[in-house]
Amino acid sequence: MTPITPEQALAELYAGNRRFVTGVPRHPNQDADHRAVVADGQHPFAVIVGCSDSRLAAEIIFDRGLGDLFVVRTAGHTVGPEVLGSVEYAVTVLGTPLIVVLGHDSCGAVQAARESVRTRTAPAGHLGALVDAVAPSLLRAGREGVEDVNGIVDIHIAQTVEAMLARSAVLAELVSAGRCGVVGMSYRLSAGEVRTVAEVPAGATAATLPGPAPAADQAPTAVAG
Ligand SMILES: [Zn+2]
Numbered sequence: 001m002t003p004i005t006p007e008q009a010l011a012e013l014y015a016g017n018r019r020f021v022t023g024v025p026r027h028p029n030q031d032a033d034h035r036a037v038v039a040d041g042q043h044p045f046a047v048i049v050g051c052s053d054s055r056l057a058a059e060i061i062f063d064r065g066l067g068d069l070f071v072v073r074t075a076g077h078t079v080g081p082e083v084l085g086s087v088e089y090a091v092t093v094l095g096t097p098l099i100v101v102l103g104h105d106s107c108g109a110v111q112a113a114r115e116s117v118r119t120r121t122a123p124a125g126h127l128g129a130l131v132d133a134v135a136p137s138l139l140r141a142g143r144e145g146v147e148d149v150n151g152i153v154d155i156h157i158a159q160t161v162e163a164m165l166a167r168s169a170v171l172a173e174l175v176s177a178g179r180c181g182v183v184g185m186s187y188r189l190s191a192g193e194v195r196t197v198a199e200v201p202a203g204a205t206a207a208t209l210p211g212p213a214p215a216a217d218q219a220p221t222a223v224a225g
Contacts, residue, residue: 003045006181009098013046014194016063021193029065038067046070047090049160050102051077051109055189058102070096076109077101077160078133079167088170091180099171099180101164102194103157104187105150110134114152136163150186157184158198165200175200 003009019025029038044067048058052073059069070090072083090096103110113134116123123131137156146152161184165172174180184198 002043004097006098006183009045010100010181010183013062013098013100017061017192017194019063020061021191025063027063027065029068031065035066042067042070042094044068044070044090044094044096046098046100047072047087047096048100048102049073049077049079049083049087049164050100051075051104051107053104053107056102056104056187061187061192061194070094075130076107076113076134076156077103078109078130079160079164080129080133084164084168084171087164088168091174092170097180099164099182101157101160101182101184101198102187103153103160103184104189105153106189107149107153107156110137110153110156111149114138114149154186154197157186160184161198161200 003012016025046068047070048062050056050058050071050073052075056073058071058073059065062069070086072086074080074083087099091099109130112123112127113131116131117135117138122128134156137152137159140159141147141152141155144155146155161182165175165182171180171182175182182200183196185194186197187194
């Protein structure tokens, strides 16, 4: 069944990612019958606010299908008004219980922003908007003494989670009411696995974090209810 709580939704994402990582994807909800079912309406169980990187396709890395994930992607998962509006639509109109900010190691947008700041050169065209959006995370990394790019990415993911809640009263109210959770995840390009680097409310979803990889013939983690 479709997950209805943030915890169930997160468990389902981790179960799908486990299948993808271990090479036993089931490709659920990708058949013609399901396509016909969801044509009448959608109830995605997670919003993914991810980096646009071509190697970060949400339905593939979480082994999901049509109608499961409401996906918004920008380079470096930068969040502007259109992104916030899209996320608010999913959680208020569609009732989606979980928001995931999805970044990844070696993120080109983060590295480009870092280089731009380091060399004090403004990038051409609209790339400046990306640099501006990543800049607070670079400052925070500097304050915390974090210099490696993947450490900076983790900070940028956490910063994105906090920025969304700080800028959207709609999201903040839903989270404080327990109707929606926000999780920041980092994806490893080579291994294909995700891990949680931030979550609001803190600790609420800890019980769903993955254990050892399942055997190839083992059913994925079931979602209670
Ligand atoms: Zn990226």
